[in-house]
Amino acid sequence: MTVRRRDPPRIEVGLNAVIVAVTDHRPRVLTLPGPDPADPGGGTADLLPYGPLDPGGDRTLDLTLRGWVRAQTRLDLGYVEQLYTFGDRGRLEGGAPDGEVRTLSVAYLALARESGSGSAARARWKEIYAYLPWEDGREGRPDFFDRVLVPRLERWIDAAPNRREREERRDRAAVGFGLYGSDWDGDRVLERYELLYGAGLVQEADRDRRRAGVSCEADPAPLPGRPMGADHRRMLATALGRIRGKIRYRPVVFELLPPRFTLLQLQRVVEALSGVELHKQNFRRLVERGGLVEGTGEVESRTGGRPAELFRFRREVLRERRAPGVGLPGIGSG
Amino acid sequence: MTVRRRDPPRIEVGLNAVIVAVTDHRPRVLTLPGPDPADPGGGTADLLPYGPLDPGGDRTLDLTLRGWVRAQTRLDLGYVEQLYTFGDRGRLEGGAPDGEVRTLSVAYLALARESGSGSAARARWKEIYAYLPWEDGREGRPDFFDRVLVPRLERWIDAAPNRREREERRDRAAVGFGLYGSDWDGDRVLERYELLYGAGLVQEADRDRRRAGVSCEADPAPLPGRPMGADHRRMLATALGRIRGKIRYRPVVFELLPPRFTLLQLQRVVEALSGVELHKQNFRRLVERGGLVEGTGEVESRTGGRPAELFRFRREVLRERRAPGVGLPGIGSG
């Protein structure tokens, strides 16, 4: 292979959507199967919906996004918020790491009520925790956490080239994963994913290093957690972290629920997203006393137990309270 | 002028930096004077440092940013965080609104200790509240707030085409500016700026409408608050809002202080950024009991009063607490 002078790479700008819904107490994300743009072997992978930015198109980026999401998936998005712009060379684009294209992805978070009518042709709702299984702590940490993940992290810590670096790795692992006396912080989803990526414990890291020509032993038994194409799992982690943070001070959960719901439904959705179980009685008091919801007279009787009153979101709370959210355990003190 | 078919506009990607420092209890931002890219008349305006994205350059966007900030201003940035990607057509690029270029600006927030050595040639530190004067409530709302701003907002509310729209405007104004019984929420900086833009009360709105060919009566007496070029004042608002939010759960203030500082210095910096005055005794207890700082034995005697102990940031707090920040009044309840 000969070395030759190249034109400077051209920039390609795309929009990605992390579309989230919650069904049956399971948070889900809309994916499309497709060729992994970051895999030179051309393997197939789960991808987030993606669309190029038409520079002559809509006035704002989120109008563009809504447009092609509707076209691709027949879904009318409600809540939409910009997440982050990803532009790391070598994690997004295909071909050689110094190829002729540099990709920039402006990622958006969208919340949807999963409906039968939506999701056209190739789109599929997949469980978010299939991609990020260490994030679901509703029944305690999953068992691979202590059995596999922590030992691997410790191997990575010990493999640091010097003491300073080793201590830094230890600190990051402690804060990120709640080890060695630190508390678990549900919001640090992205930090955890990036730590695992940096430690070479997710398949995307192997893929990118192989493509960059770095030799590395194949991972004998990869960590649980399904990979995604390009940098999309990182986007998913960003989205989940953002939701978890936001749920506490903005009433975003209601975007994921039908207009009327029981308090247990509401609680289950919050639990599903935040990845922890909540205390029932206190949760109820919090949302009712916080003025977030109000009872309609109606009751839902197919609850499996005593019929439950149906509630609705109290829109007025936006005017009354500064940061209306649901409040998870351990926010005040830290 | 004849109508002709055009090539689709090309996309231009740039990076912007909102570099913030606090000196003498005044938050400042680094600006450069230059031609306003959004003003066809070619007027001069204050601009944020800007650099094109070299697609073949550094591996990550923030490395690129650090690079050209160092080159342009001789400043070595410490804390850097991506803010938002701005891409609204007609607020960033020059020429006609349907011109041949679509600009995308990835804006970053950077915190710096303002040093004499930094800021080369044309760069100037300017007071943030010169651009966003309604955000400084340390001595109560400034007097133009009730005298000018609120009446203008009310005129805009009343000018709504129908009742629904009028109520929506009223609600937005209430929540954003703390009117009609709502509380002031310091974090909503961007909401406020966008509201004023939408209501035509900032000069940038006039500029963009004129360029788009919308006739509008010239504003008789513009609102206090210096305009900026392109969409840069919006970026500044985004940055200030982000800082105000972040200060509460991440120890970012310390990036703006010297390594050792008195508690009053710390308090003044927090007050400067959040735009409110804080209760001295409680502030001290909060940061000390929160484990955010630790005393060094040393004292500073040039305080104007009794000498004060010098404190330093306690890095260990990152491991101990989940959301270590300074805590402003009225967070718990809302």
Place this chain on the structure above:
DNA sequence: TCAAAAGTGTTATCCTTACACCCATGT
């Protein structure tokens, strides 16, 4: 009759907020 879920009530604890007050230094 029992399981499952809906609801109610109470209490201890911690955090925030708001006071009042004393200390050390320079002018």
Place this chain on the structure above:
DNA sequence: ACATGGGTGTAAGGATAACACTTTTGA
């Protein structure tokens, strides 16, 4: 002496977290 800022103590109120317990339905 007094102004300025540093620093301590305490008490009221509110919110959270952890209990235990009753009620109403469907199977």
